[in-house]
Amino acid sequence: MITKKALNTLEYPKVIDKLKGYTTSSVGKAIIEELVPSTSFDQIQVWTEETDEALAVLRVKGNVPLGGLFDIRPHARRAQIGGVLSAMELMEVASTLRSSKIMRRFVEDVASSEDFSIQHLKAYADSIPVLTELEHEINSCIDENGTVLDSASQTLRSIRSQLRTTVQRIREKLDSYTRGQNAAKMLSDAIVTIRNDRYVIPVKSEYRSHYGGIVHDQSSSGQTLFIEPNAVVQLNNDARALRSKEQEEIERILKELTAQVELVASDLFHLVKTMATFDAIFAKAKYGTAEKCTRPTINQDGRIRLVRARHPLIPLQEAVANTIEFGDPDTAVVITGPNTGGKTVTLKTVGLCTLMAQSGIPIPALDGSEIAIFESIFADIGDEQSIEQSLSTFSSHMVNIVDILKKFDDKSLVLFDELGAGTDPQEGAALAIAILDAVHGKGARVMATTHYPELKAYGYNRPGVINASVEFDVETLSPTYKLLLGVPGRSNAFEISKRLGLPQHIITHAEGFTGTDRSEVDTMIASLEESRKRAEQDADQTKRVLEESEKLKQQLAEELATYEAKKEQLTEKAREKARKIVEEARRESETAVKELRELQKQAAFGVKEHEIIEARKRLENALPVNPVLKKEKQKKQRAENLQVGDEVRVLSFGQKGSLLEKLSATEWAVQIGVLKMKLPESDLEFVKPDKPERTVFVHNVAGRSAGGVKLELDLRGERYEDALLRTEKYLDDAVLANYPRVSIIHGKGTGALRQGIQQLLKKDRRVKSYRFGEAGEGGYGVTIVELK
Template sequence: MITEKALKTLEFPKVIEHVKTYTTSSVGKAMIEELKPSTDFSEIEQWTEETDEALAVLRVKGNVPLGGLFDIRPHARRAQIGGILSATELMEIASTIRASKIIRRFIEDVRDAEDFSVKHLHGYTESIPVLTELEHEINACVDENGMVLDSASQTLRSIRSQLRTAVQRIREKLDSYTRGQNATKMLSDAIVTIRNDRYVIPVKAEYRSHYGGIVHDQSSSGQTLFIEPNAVVQLNNDARALRVKEQEEIERILKELTLQVEIVASDLFHLVKTMATLDTIFAKAKYGTAENCTRPLINQEGRIRLVRARHPLISKSEAVANTIEFGDPDTAVVITGPNTGGKTVTLKTVGLCTLMAQSGIPIPALDGSEVAIFESIFADIGDEQSIEQSLSTFSSHMVNIVDILKKFDDKSLILFDELGAGTDPQEGAALAISILDEVHGKGARVMATTHYPELKAYGYNRPGVVNASVEFDVETLSPTYKLLLGVPGRSNAFEISKRLGLPHHIIQHAESFTGTDRSEVDTMIASLEESRKRAEQDADETKRILEESEQLKRQLAEELAAYEAKKEQLAEKAREKARKIVEDARRESEAVVQELRELQKQAAAGVKEHELIDARKRLENALPTNPVLKKEKQKKQRAENLQAGDEVKVLSFGQKGTLLEKVSATEWAVQIGVLKMKLNESDLEYVKPDKPLKTVSVHNVAGRSAGGVKLELDLRGERYEDALLRTEKYLDDAVLANYPRVSIIHGKGTGALRTGIQQMLKKDRRVKSYRFGEAGEGGYGVTIVELK
């Protein structure tokens, strides 16, 4: 059992006060205040796992919705004994039920969405009773401010409507007095006020008889009377009667709701207890997050290993972190050295971390820390001098130690501060050694501090005992508060005196009295301290490099994951683009095939050559191609030996032609339709001869030489229909002649021919654009046509 005295000595209540600030409800605070360290291993393990789950939830979610929780247990008890709950109490019950629903849904969402376990938290929320019906009943009658709503019942709505009407009539009547001609003269103030739940007006005392009625109050000076005029007495009576009815109806509604609360009172008790438990668990986790605490491993073998542990009651910026390890195989630690070096802080750090772990509270140490479960913890720390009992410091300590020696066993943790102090040094040291032999011999885990030099050799003479000291910086004449396990403390009196200016011959004379053995021991301790410091520096450097490596590994893993995600995203985008290209090609191909079928049907009427060429070109362009493969193919085909008579494609025009003859090393004469052109070999691509289309029969259109087609068409004097036909035929000839621009002369006249020509040009797909002629080109009498 862990005594209250030990808890108080180690200042555990201060830790509890700190944790309590992270609760969100009064029931959570009360549960934290009652928290005591457990000695049951399974219970402690469960508490630790619950806190660890809460820490994981806070890391992911940042916060937990635990607001709106009230201690409604007194309300439920009053409902059980026949009392009627107030509207505010009912509102608190509804709010608590709603809070339980929110946290239940929150934990379920975390369980479904995250990859870590919340089995303990989910077990608590699953056990919360569902009281949604009661919540809705209360919310339908009471608002969030604890007021009964008009909608609570039809009767209440009717009464309040009548009451508002009555009050309005009273105010209208009294307002007529305050706005009357004599108001300024007879009234102290032109207002309507309330006295004794009745509406009145402030009348000057000398004009009391003018208004008549009932005097309900007067001012402190007696100069003003608050009078209820006769004209509103009956109206006030009616309003008062309505208020009585209103209150009776409200009490009836509250009584019905209270009866519903009584039915589920036991469920409400369980709900509050479960919610308080969740509030407590998350308060521990919030404390751990705020103080950079971690979950320790728990064992029953008495092992203590605190990695970079800090005192929980010293601020993070000031506390010095120490690694403390003992219990297996060493079961005792003796810390020697001068006062004010931090020995007591080390004792309390071990004791508090143990108490916190046995309470399910995260400890201020790094991951990998381990804490043993002790059935009893004893602490003899601080100045125990008792003036009331006329006990000296030594006597007080000894009374405490005697009590400890009666109660401890092999499952105890014992903390001695300045063991044997307050008496003759030689006797005190002997007592300290004897007490340590007693507790260590019975298997208890013990940590003791002392400044007796005789105990420096204690750790070397006893198996299972390790020496330790707190580092002192002789350069700054101040302690560093760093714990050095395995190194006993040494006196720094000579070094400090030297730094402070004590003459050298005096220090030498003093050293002559210490003896050779003492000097050799101090030299050995100094060497151990130096070795220990170098080892710690090397360990810190190794840890830093390891952390940097881990960080680099995580960074590379993140970048690799981002690269893979980007790669997949681009691949999906490319696949989507390819699908779209294929779909567009399919639609275009279907359109061209349909057009070819139409041309087949119209073959008897004659098909224009450029229409067939255009259809074939569209069909070829509809096929999706890989630009890279296309370029390579072009290079390969251009590299082939071209011969006269080969069919080629002119890349710059997108038209097919036939090679006539090679006119130079890099140029060919090419026949494109009726045109002969001289083109560079790099602009030509070999095309295999097409097989004749058996399904399409067309009439060849006799070509015309460029010399037989003029650059302008004169339609002046032509009939409208003949002019359109001539324009259609002229455009065919101009396209075959490869003219980029032609002029159509239609004259100004009435404008009918001009309008018809331009409407036809607008619909003709051979026409790129058209415009009226400039001043030097014929103005509005000429249309200049740009051909594709």
């Protein structure tokens, strides 16, 4: 159990006061006021998870709709015992119902639209009773200002209509007096006013008899009388009667609405409690967001790890963050250092963060912090720097310590400030060591601060105990409030005295009285501090390098993702282009195949051979070829087929040459101009030799002689195009030779060449006629041509 004294000593109520400022309702504030740390691990875990869920909601939504919430539980109780609620109280009931409905929908929307879990908040929202009918009933009768509406009942509407008419008649009658000829003379002021719920006019006392009627009031001087003229007495009576009926009808309406509230009173109790819980949970989350707090990990192993923790009550911009870690395996920490150095603040930081965590409140530390659950927390802290408390004495300290020693166990956190102070230093140090041994030996987690140098060695002589100190800047003569774990504090008296101008010979003389051991210890501590500073600098540099590496890694990952996306895009475009090429090639090949089949069918009907050849060529060209692969294939084939005498291009020089001799499997002797070189085969590229100029055999026709021109032209075995060229040339020679008739031997074959020749003869103007040869002339394999 955590005592109220420990809570007050560690200033836990001040944290609660700050937390209450983030609530939006009196019911939520009441829950926070009653909030005390729990010792149940399961309860603390639930509280922590609830706060974490609320923090997540605030990060996404920024705020939550908790306005319009009232503590309507007293209203529900009065309805249960037969009381009648006022219009304003019923309005608060309707407002609270509307607030709960909005909150329920809000949580449901977050749970369905966000990717994080809010199971605890969702369970609370699902438990809120839906009382929409009561809300609508109240809203139809009472407005947001607590006024009963005319629409509340037909009777009320009729009464108010009559009342307005009556009041209007009264005003018109009295206005006629205020606008009359004698008004300025007889009336103190030309206005209509009200006295005792009746309409009157202010009449000068000397003209009272002129108006008659009833006097309801007079001015302090007695010069003005507020008179209800006889002409409006009955109308005022009628208005009063109507107001009485109006009030009776309002009472009846409120009674009916109160009866409906009574029926759902138990639901209203639960609704208010749930909404108050929401308000308290989100107050913790709002506090955590404003103070830059985080959710710690909870453990039952007595392990405390506060990463750059701050005191919750010190302003954010002023607090110095420290990392505090102990509990496993070290269970005790002894902090030494100068006054006002921050030792007491460190103790309170550990104690307050533990209390906050056990209350489900985020703690002012970075992510990765851990807090142990303690069944009891004890603190003996006499804040000598606080003007709010009297100075602690040795006796008061000892009374507290005796009480602690009676109650603590291995599930306790014990905090001692200036242990053993206020008495003889030697005896105080001995007592401090004995008390620490007693508490530490029983397994409790303990932190203690002290001035005694004897306790600096305590951490080295006891397993499970570590030394710590608060840093002091000798250059500025001021504390830095930084906690140094593992480094005991050292005296800075000599350094401070030197900085303040004390002569060196006095300081040297004083150092002679301290002894060698003291000097060696101080030297060791100074060395430890220097090593610690270097380690921190190295850690900071490592952190910066790591951050830069992470940033570079992220940048490279983004660039890689961009590259992969662009690569995929280009690949997809290439696939689409290839698909179109293949599709076009498929269509072209299908057309070519179809034409070939048609030509085969028509071969017997005079289809020309060049048409078949062209169709086959189209079929071959229809297949898509990768130009790079084609080039590499051609290059490989040429390289494999290089022979002596081939012309080649030397790639490294860009010059042509000829192959003289193959020296090995991969080398050739090459003649380049006047140079003979040995070159690798991979540096050589085959060059197709230039085509020799085509020589056309010209028959001797000099002097129109027939010498050399035969009477027949044999075309068997010739290509189709070459055969047509030779036929044209032969006809020229035959005409020049004055041959009347010639024979063209084309053979039978497929008939393509025959048809081509005869088609040529049919169009030639030099041909008189042509026919197939007779049986003795070669038959269908020969065409006889008659020339003009």
